[in-house]
Amino acid sequence: MKDEMDLVGMVIRPPSEADSILLQVTLGCSHGKCAFCGAYREKRFAIKPESTVFEDIDWAAAYCLRQRRVFLCDGDALILPQQRLLAILDRIRERLPWVTRVGSYANAKSLKRKTDAELAELVAHGLGLVYLGLESGDDKTLAAMGKHGDVALHVAQGRRAMAAGMKLSVSVVLGLAGPEGAEEHARLTGEALSAMDPDQAAALSLMLIPGTPLHDRWEAGLFTPPTQEQSLRELRALIAATNLSRGLFLSDHASNYLPLRIRLPRDKEEALTRIDAALAGQEALRPEWQRRL
Ligand code: SF4
Numbered sequence: 001m002k003d004e005m006d007l008v009g010m011v012i013r014p015p016s017e018a019d020s021i022l023l024q025v026t027l028g029c030s031h032g033k034c035a036f037c038g039a040y041r042e043k044r045f046a047i048k049p050e051s052t053v054f055e056d057i058d059w060a061a062a063y064c065l066r067q068r069r070v071f072l073c074d075g076d077a078l079i080l081p082q083q084r085l086l087a088i089l090d091r092i093r094e095r096l097p098w099v100t101r102v103g104s105y106a107n108a109k110s111l112k113r114k115t116d117a118e119l120a121e122l123v124a125h126g127l128g129l130v131y132l133g134l135e136s137g138d139d140k141t142l143a144a145m146g147k148h149g150d151v152a153l154h155v156a157q158g159r160r161a162m163a164a165g166m167k168l169s170v171s172v173v174l175g176l177a178g179p180e181g182a183e184e185h186a187r188l189t190g191e192a193l194s195a196m197d198p199d200q201a202a203a204l205s206l207m208l209i210p211g212t213p214l215h216d217r218w219e220a221g222l223f224t225p226p227t228q229e230q231s232l233r234e235l236r237a238l239i240a241a242t243n244l245s246r247g248l249f250l251s252d253h254a255s256n257y258l259p260l261r262i263r264l265p266r267d268k269e270e271a272l273t274r275i276d277a278a279l280a281g282q283e284a285l286r287p288e289w290q291r292r293l
Pocket of ligand 1: 029030031032033034037038039075107133
């Protein structure tokens with residue numbers, strides 16, 4: 001048995017997967033062109049050999065007896081051919097029978113490549129949750145950021161994932177449209193989240209990462225990131241425009257100034273009141289030096 005799992009380079013996972021077994025099935029992201037994203041810049045996209053993934057599952061079977069969740073890394077495990085992914089899910093079920101949830105990042109392209117029957121088949125074999133990056137509900141902003149697909153595609157693919165039985169968590173990024181586009185970005189993003197109606201929506205705040213195209217644009221004076229106050233105003237406008245039927249809305253990512261964890265629609269007014277208090281200087285905010293991705 002090898003000494004440790006085969007994790008290549010920086011491995012990223014959502015905050016809620018902090019205690020999960022991180023099983024790396026691909027390297028990097030199959031898209032890799034989003035202007036703000038520095039996640040996998042050092043990796044060339046590749047699907048890892050099945051034998052390596054299976055050895056990692058066997059390692060977890062020996063050493064991860066208390067972890068109840070598995071998260072498939074890196075950026076987009078759903079891009080795997082269906083039979084490869086099913087074989088991994090089956091191996092997890094066989095060797096890690098105590099695991100109660102398998103999650104993965106997804107994007108609109110990889111979801112679209114799967115038929116409804118294939119998505120349902122993944123659920124039947126144990127894939128219970130996908131994290132979809134919408135980033136913005138504004139088509140202009142998605143295009144400016146180099147995101148694959150438009151808002152309608154993301155809404156449709158998110159809804160297909162849920163119809164197949166997956167839980168859906170959708171992330172959006174405050175500040176992506178700069179100060180001049182902030183209001184529209186927030187409103188349209190709230191409307192897109194409402195149309196998707198996911199189980200969970202999470203807002204991150206933009207942080208410029210050296211080496212990314214967006215950082216270059218900022219250095220060239222072509223992009224302005226939001227101030228703390230603008231970011232709070234954008235969060236307020238986003239929540240005001242978001243109507244989920246039963247979902248959680250989170251802004252508790254380490255990049256955010258004001259951590260919120262609210263249930264919509266129940267807690268909307270209370271959240272808006274808290275943001276107003278923060279804008280009036282009556283609520284403590286996360287200091288700049290504590291923010292991170
Ligand atoms: S934001 Fe997501 S889809 Fe875009 S490059 Fe980064 S990991 Fe890939």
